Amino acid sequence: MPDARQSRSIAAVIGLGGASAVLLGAAGAHLLALDAGAAELWRLALGFQFWHVLAFALAALAAPNGPGRLTALWAFAIGIVCFCGSLYGLALAAQPWLGVLTPFGGVALVVGWLALAASLAGRRLPYRTP
Secondary structure (H helix, E strand, O other): OOOHHHHHHHHHHHHHHHHHHHHHHHHHHHHOOOOHHHHHHHHHHHHHHHHHHHHHHHHHHHOOOOOOHHHHHHHHHHHHHHHHHHHHHHHHHOOHHHHHHHHHHHHHHHHHHHHHHHHHHOOOOOOOOO
């Protein structure tokens, strides 16, 4: 079971991740003058950020004692920063070197999903199949 400090840190990541996604979405829609290609990168990053902040929350809440929980949390956090962050950076600055981070972030997100699945595999989930 996570201690109080760890729980606060996890809650902060969830809150900051979700809030920053909303703010970045608003900035992309209202403040930034992005060309079509950059706007598509921005939307892609935003979608991945929203979904993976939710996945991070699921890992934190649904798998508190699972063996892959910490791996999932770290992988989702690293994946969001590397994958989404590199796409945001590419949309804003068009610096090709940022694209080097994108596949590492993508791999981290895949690792996060696999670790979450491993963490949930041994749990009895709160639903019934018909």
